[in-house]
Amino acid sequence: MTYDAIVIGAGIIGACTAHALSKRGYRTLNVDKLPAAGYGSTGSSCAIIRTHYSTLDGSALAYEGYHAWIDWPGHVGVDDERGLAVFHETGCLVMKTALNGYLEPVCRIMDEIGVPWRDLSPAEIKAMLPIYDLRRYGPVKPADDPGFGTATGGELAGAVLFPKAGYISDPQLATHNVQRAVEAAGGAFLFNAEVAAIRRADGRVRGIRLADGRDIDAPVVVNVAGPHSFKINELAGVAAGMNIKTRALRQEVAHVPSPAGFDFEADGAVVSDSDIGCYSRPELGNHILIGSEDPECDAREWVDPDDYNREFTGQWQTQVYRAAQRIPSLGIPNRTRGVVDLYDVSDDWIPIYDKSNLPGFYMAVGSSGNQFKNAPVAGEMMAALIAACEDGRDHDAEPVRFRLAHTGREVDIGFYSRRRAINRESSFSVLG
Numbered sequence: 150m151t152y153d154a155i156v157i158g159a160g161i162i163g164a165c166t167a168h169a170l171s172k173r174g175y176r177t178l179n180v181d182k183l184p185a186a187g188y189g190s191t192g193s194s195c196a197i198i199r200t201h202y203s204t205l206d207g208s209a210l211a212y213e214g215y216h217a218w219i220d221w222p223g224h225v226g227v228d229d230e231r232g233l234a235v236f237h238e239t240g241c242l243v244m245k246t247a248l249n250g251y252l253e254p255v256c257r258i259m260d261e262i263g264v265p266w267r268d269l270s271p272a273e274i275k276a277m278l279p280i281y282d283l284r285r286y287g288p289v290k291p292a293d294d295p296g297f298g299t300a301t302g303g304e305l306a307g308a309v310l311f312p313k314a315g316y317i318s319d320p321q322l323a324t325h326n327v328q329r330a331v332e333a334a335g336g337a338f339l340f341n342a343e344v345a346a347i348r349r350a351d352g353r354v355r356g357i358r359l360a361d362g363r364d365i366d367a368p369v370v371v372n373v374a375g376p377h378s379f380k381i382n383e384l385a386g387v388a389a390g391m392n393i394k395t396r397a398l399r400q401e402v403a404h405v406p407s408p409a410g411f412d413f414e415a416d417g418a419v420v421s422d423s424d425i426g427c428y429s430r431p432e433l434g435n436h437i438l439i440g441s442e443d444p445e446c447d448a449r450e451w452v453d454p455d456d457y458n459r460e461f462t463g464q465w466q467t468q469v470y471r472a473a474q475r476i477p478s479l480g481i482p483n484r485t486r487g488v489v490d491l492y493d494v495s496d497d498w499i500p501i502y503d504k505s506n507l508p509g510f511y512m513a514v515g516s517s518g519n520q521f522k523n524a525p526v527a528g529e530m531m532a533a534l535i536a537a538c539e540d541g542r543d544h545d546a547e548p549v550r551f552r553l554a555h556t557g558r559e560v561d562i563g564f565y566s567r568r569r570a571i572n573r574e575s576s577f578s579v580l581g
């Protein structure tokens with residue numbers, strides 16, 4: 150069997166890249182060392198879909214991604230015997246704090262790209278989420294700090310509600326949906342197959358070698374290996390040609406029941422709250438899922454993706470206690486539930502969607518905990534980039550431009566270059 154492109158990884162971005170390539174006529178093979186699609190970091194994702202980022206390009210991509218999720222059946226275009234993933238459009242409430250400039254820069258970007266938003270006063274927040282206590286607690290502290298849990302004066306200034314936002318309750322199913330679309334277009338998936346080497350011939354990529362010794366050839370190989378992306382780039386010998394690098398960051402997400410008397414699943418929303426250093430979203434079964442916004446006081450745990458602690462630590466309790474500052478009626482369960490997994494973080498927390506110094510070898514990496522939502526459009530962008538480069542375009546010298554189909558904007562794919570200078574406009578956090 151011969152393939153036009155091998156995609157290393159069958160997470161949501163790997164699957165979407167194959168989907169977009171297959172729509173352009175490429176015969177694709179996704180290779181993954183895990184047993185099924187979306188079993189890597191995608192399966193642990195909170196899968197929050199939102200439109201606001203700290204950069205205009207990031208926000209434009211997210212707004213385009215939103216359009217794919219809102220019409221997921223149309224985007225996927227095929228049936229799946231397991232059903233299609235559902236987008237719960239709850240809206241996203243972002244608390245105004247000094248840390249986010251009271252959201253003025255973000256709202257300017259939203260206006261520029263035409264994303265709706267609405268200012269909420271503290272009273273309006275309380276009307277929407279009566280279980281919320283709006284006293285200020287920032288700056289965020291570790292749970293063992295003597296000042297932890299003591300209000301620091303005054304109330305939050307308000308919030309902005311971004312209505313075109315929500316979450317996908319089953320990110321693994323979404324990836325399976327895309328797998329089925331790829332297969333319908335003639336693409337294939339190989340699971341339980343670990344890529345152990347990237348083969349070269351005549352100055353370009355030749356294919357891959359699997360850990361069991363099998364060789365598979367293709368003129369195009371795409372690294373979409375998630376938190377293992379840096380290992381694959383090392384195998385390909387392309388890391389030295391990158392100014393922006395990637396590494397794996399350990400994360401814990403807590404999963405707790407909604408407080409008694411409030412149905413957070415039905416009446417809650419995605420909430421981003423830098424005053425307490427947490428984001429949260431409703432989860433099926435009237436639960437709340439609590440993730441970290443990586444506040445400065447928390448040490449970042451860079452790990453080897455093949456050797457890290459998969460058990461919850463005190464970080465789990467810290468995140469739940471932080472959320473309980475805002476939701477005083479939140480019960481703190483004895484049993485820890487949720488996920489421990491990894492982000493594939495780039496130096497500036499903005500992804501790399503690019504070629505490499507090895508002709509035929511491409512990468513969609515450094516998704517930095519915030520690219521699930523962008524996967525459908527990232528896949529299309531990767532396919533456009535690959536088609537242009539394989540057609541002889543020197544993307545490093547003359548970056549490919551990509552038209553966003555739904556929103557009509559043009560993206561300079563060079564924004565995501567591996568050779569860019571660190572983007573100082575980034576939030577340098579999961580917020581992107």
Ligand SMILES: Cc1cc2nc3c(=O)[nH]c(=O)nc-3n(C[C@H](O)[C@H](O)[C@H](O)COP(=O)(O)OP(=O)(O)OC[C@H]3O[C@@H](n4cnc5c(N)ncnc54)[C@H](O)[C@@H]3O)c2cc1C
Binds near residue numbers: 157
């Ligand atoms: C806890 C958590 C919460 C998140 N929350 C959000 C969110 O709310 N919103 C959002 O937009 N994003 C979120 N993200 C980020 C988002 O989930 C990721 O950006 C996205 O899932 C990455 O997809 P991927 O396909 O690049 O990587 P992955 O899903 O990690 O897939 C990479 C695949 O490559 C395979 N692989 C690696 N090495 C090899 C090898 N040598 N051979 C074969 N296969 C290999 C792995 O097995 C894996 O399946 C979150 C991530 C985490 C971890």
